Amino acid sequence: MTFLTILGRRARASALLFVAALALTVPALNSPAYAMRVSPMVVEMESRGTDATARIEVQNINPGNLAFETRVFRMAIDAEGEITETPADEDFLIFPPQGVLPAGGRQVVRLQWLGPAEPDKSQSYYVSVEQLPVKLDPVATEQIGAQVQILYNMRALVVVAPPGAKPDVSATKVEQVFYQPPTPPGAAEQPEMQDGVAVTLTNTGRRHAMMANFSWQLVGTDKDGKWLRVDVSPEELTRAVGTGYVPAQGERIFRLPIPGFGPGPIKLTFGQ
Structure with missing residues (x-):
């Protein structure tokens, strides 16, 4: 209220x-669940100049290693808020595109705009940080049986605007x-x-x-x-x-x- x-x-x-579904869970017969945090969740950039680069931080907030990779999707949104996504990895240089974080570890991911310097209007994207499966401990699996790993897919909204628009x-x-x-x-x-x-x-x-x-x-x-x-x-x-x-x-x-x-x-x- x-x-x-x-x-x-x-x-x-x-x-x-x-609230948009920023974390998608994928059950599998694997190891205990790990989780991550991505910030900021909204990034505003410009198509040239110093604001043509940005940074997103990925943090591992649970015990155990966390492997991740990044992907980019161009986003079109209609009046009712329905979203259409198109793969668009070629529009950004992302470094590092993937990584492995220890427990409590952090990684700054750098975004560099590679699209046109003077787009007609703002371009909208999701930068998806997807958790990857980690190798299981065979001893633990034998002792406690099938386990569940939850893989998180966190998405940051990234918008690139023409300078001065x-x-x-x-x-x-x-x-x-x-x-x-x-x-x-x-x-x-x-x-x-x-x-x-x-x-x-x-x-x-x-x-x-x-x-x-x-x-x-x-x-x-x-x-x-x-x-x-x-x-x-x-x-x-x-x-x-x-x-x-x-x-x-x-x-x-x-x-x-x-x-x-x-x-x-x-x-x-x-x-x-």
């Missing part, structure tokens, strides 16, 4: 956590809706329909935008026709929509669990 500030009245709204984002549609929230991983039943607000953001600029970096202010009327204003902080937006990523020259629809608005027009403005 989270509090959304409502001037003119107060309401409590449930905050659903929309800027986003130009506007709210082209804001309306009250009843919507079906995503089913949480492992849940047996779908969540109930949610009273909320659907926001369509259109970016006509050549640079992507991370709209959860801003506060959002929604002004309209409630179901009784009375004036209603809701202020949503960047922290609340991050919990609800992640980064609020809007691609360059693209569109995204975000559904927020903000109850109380009526069917009338809703105005959305952004603040720092």
